[in-house]
Structures are given as structure tokens and as C-alpha cells.
Amino acid sequence: MSVHVTRLEVATRGRGFTELTAELRAAAEASGLAEGLASVFVHHTSASLFINENADPDVRRDLEAFMARLVPDGDPLFSHVAEGADDMPAHVRSVLTATSLTIPVAGGRPALGTWQGLYLWEHRAAPHRRRVTITLVG
Numbered sequence: 001m002s003v004h005v006t007r008l009e010v011a012t013r014g015r016g017f018t019e020l021t022a023e024l025r026a027a028a029e030a031s032g033l034a035e036g037l038a039s040v041f042v043h044h045t046s047a048s049l050f051i052n053e054n055a056d057p058d059v060r061r062d063l064e065a066f067m068a069r070l071v072p073d074g075d076p077l078f079s080h081v082a083e084g085a086d087d088m089p090a091h092v093r094s095v096l097t098a099t100s101l102t103i104p105v106a107g108g109r110p111a112l113g114t115w116q117g118l119y120l121w122e123h124r125a126a127p128h129r130r131r132v133t134i135t136l137v138g
Contacts, residue, residue, distance in 0.1 A: 001137065004031035008132040012047070012122035015086070017060050020049075020132065021117040024103070024110050027134040034108050036138020041100040043131040046090035046123050048097035054117025067093055073125070090123035097121060105138060 006027035010018055020040075028038060042049050053059045071092045074085035081088065103118070104111040112118070120130060 002031070002033060002036075004033065004136040006030065006134040006136075008134065010120050010130045010132055012120070012128050012130060014127050015122055015125050016064065018120045018122065019054060019117050020120055021054060021110075021112070023132075024118050024134060028105050028110050028136060029108060031105075031136040031138075032108075033105055033136055033138035036105045036136055038103045038105055038110060039100060039133075039135045039137070040103065040118065041133045041135075042120060043133065044099075044128075045094055046087065047128070047130050048094045048099055048121045048123065049101050049132075050097055050119055050121055051101060051103070051112065051116050052119065053115045054119075055115045060119070067096075071096070084125075086123075086125045093121075093123040105136060 008023055012018055024038060024040065040049055071089045073089050075089065078088035120132060122128060
């Protein structure tokens with residue numbers, strides 16, 4: 001069994017999406033694994049990971065619009081407000097989504113579907129630097 005670790009530092013522009021599909025592919029290729037699993041983990045409580053369509057940007061806009069309706073900034077329900085009106089909603093958003101994903105590797109590449117892409121979803125309004133670890137095992 002072989003293990004290969006890639007550590008990324010991702011600069012976000014604030015709330016929104018950063019595609020990491022190319023970084024995942026590069027990590028899989030660098031690992032030299034033909035078959036295995038890729039574990040992707042974000043080291044933060046106010047950002048998350050997801051796999052979804054990467055062809056039509058309307059999908060990501062609609063996801064953000066839905067999440068803004070579901071967990072609005074400044075909701076008076078929240079008492080954790082010391083870090084800003086967007087902080088507690090960002091924590092809730094990360095709990096509702098995922099901080100880690102497992103993706104199969106086949107033929108030396110991530111076995112994503114035709115229209116699937118891997119994204120980091122920044123839930124805070126301001127830009128941040130996010131740490132992401134990709135661990136490949138096979």
C-alpha cells in the first residue's frame with residue numbers, strides 16, 4: 001500500500017467557490033497510484049468541500065442563493081456574533097455540507113463523473129487562506 005499527501009493553501013476571494021479539480025488530478029498523477037482512494041479535507045470550520053456540476057456556473061449561483069436563504073447572515077437566532085454577522089452562519093453552512101470527501105481513483109485519475117468538479121466553498125464574506133489536505137491511498 002502506498003500513501004501520498006498533498007497540502008494546498010487556497011486563497012479565496014470571500015464567499016463563493018474555488019474549483020480544486022485540477023489540483024486533485026495533479027495530486028493523483030503525482031502519487032503514481034493506478035487505483036485507490038483520495039481523501040480531501042478542509043482544515044476550517046467556516047468553509048466546506050463539495051462535488052457538483054462544473055459546466056454551468058448557474059448551479060453554483062443557485063447553491064449560494066439557496067444557502068443564503070436557508071442560513072442568512074445576521075440572523076437574530078445566533079448568539080455567536082463576536083467575529084461578525086457572517087461567522088455563525090458560516091459555521092452552520094459547513095455543518096450542513098462537508099469538510100471531507102472521499103473520491104475513487106481509477107486509471108491514475110480521480111473517477112469523477114463527466115460534469116463533476118471538486119470545489120472549496122468559502123462561507124465567510126471576506127477573503128481567507130484555507131488549508132486543504134489531499135491524501136491518496138492505494
